[in-house]
Amino acid sequence: MELERIREIITPLVQEFEGFVVELKSSGDGKVMLLVDTMTGIKLHELTTLSRAIEAEMDRESDDFALEVSSPGMDQPFKVNEQYFRHQGKNVRVILLDGTVKSGMLTGVSEAGFSLQRTERVPKLIGKGKMTVTQEDTISFAEVKEIKIEFSF
Numbered sequence: 181m182e183l184e185r186i187r188e189i190i191t192p193l194v195q196e197f198e199g200f201v202v203e204l205k206s207s208g209d210g211k212v213m214l215l216v217d218t219m220t221g222i223k224l225h226e227l228t229t230l231s232r233a234i235e236a237e238m239d240r241e242s243d244d245f246a247l248e249v250s251s252p253g254m255d256q257p258f259k260v261n262e263q264y265f266r267h268q269g270k271n272v273r274v275i276l277l278d279g280t281v282k283s284g285m286l287t288g289v290s291e292a293g294f295s296l297q298r299t300e301r302v303p304k305l306i307g308k309g310k311m312t313v314t315q316e317d318t319i320s321f322a323e324v325k326e327i328k329i330e331f332s333f
Contacts, residue, residue, distance in 0.1 A: 186212060189237045196233075197226055200262040202252045210245040215252045215259075219266050222251050257326045264289040264327075272296070273330040276323050283330055284317070293320040 183206050194201055194216055202215040216222060216230065231249040238245065258264060267286055274282045274296060284298025296317045301310045 182206075186238075190214060190234055193230060193233045193237070197222070197230060199226075199230075200260065202259050202263065211248065212245050213248045213250070215250055217251055217263070217266065219262070221266075227251065254329060254331070257328050261289070261321070264294050267329060271330040271332070273328050274319065274324060275326045276319070277325050278323075282317060282319075287316070293318060293323075295319075 183204060186206060187201075187204060190201065190204070197216075197218060199216050199218040199222060202217055203213070204215075205213045207213075214234070216227070218226075227249050231247060234249065235247060238247075252259070252263075258267075264286065268289060270286055271283065272286045276282070282296060282298060284296040286294060287297045288295035296319055297314060298317065299312050299314050302313055303309075304311050
């Protein structure tokens with residue numbers, strides 16, 4: 181089954197849930213995997229309803245396929261810009277193309293990139309010891325190798 185044909189079928193159905201497609205994959209053996217989310221987080225019953233609606237739209241007689249509809253895992257890297265908007269205010273870990281790793285709170289998102297607010301311990305200007313400072317970094321999407329939610333337990 182062709183991905184473009186699958187995308188044509190699923191796009192309006194996902195939009196009915198005010199959702200967005202994170203990833204759509206199809207293997208040569210007929211397995212179709214769809215990762216979908218919403219700005220508030222997709223619920224299990226929504227995934228079930230969506231899966232059934234997609235199955236109803238696809239032709240089982242002409243296409244032999246196995247459909248898997250899921251939400252992206254919490255430990256998975258961001259794949260689409262909507263995930264940046266969804267996770268504003270959360271702590272993330274960013275790996276830049278040059279290998280630099282930055283952690284902080286995702287505070288703003290634009291078409292070109294995002295803002296990362298992070299705290300750092302630096303030496304005091306006067307006297308001994310260190311002080312905590314808050315920095316705001318603006319990072320372009322083009323600079324990012326990987327970004328994930330950072331969990332603290």
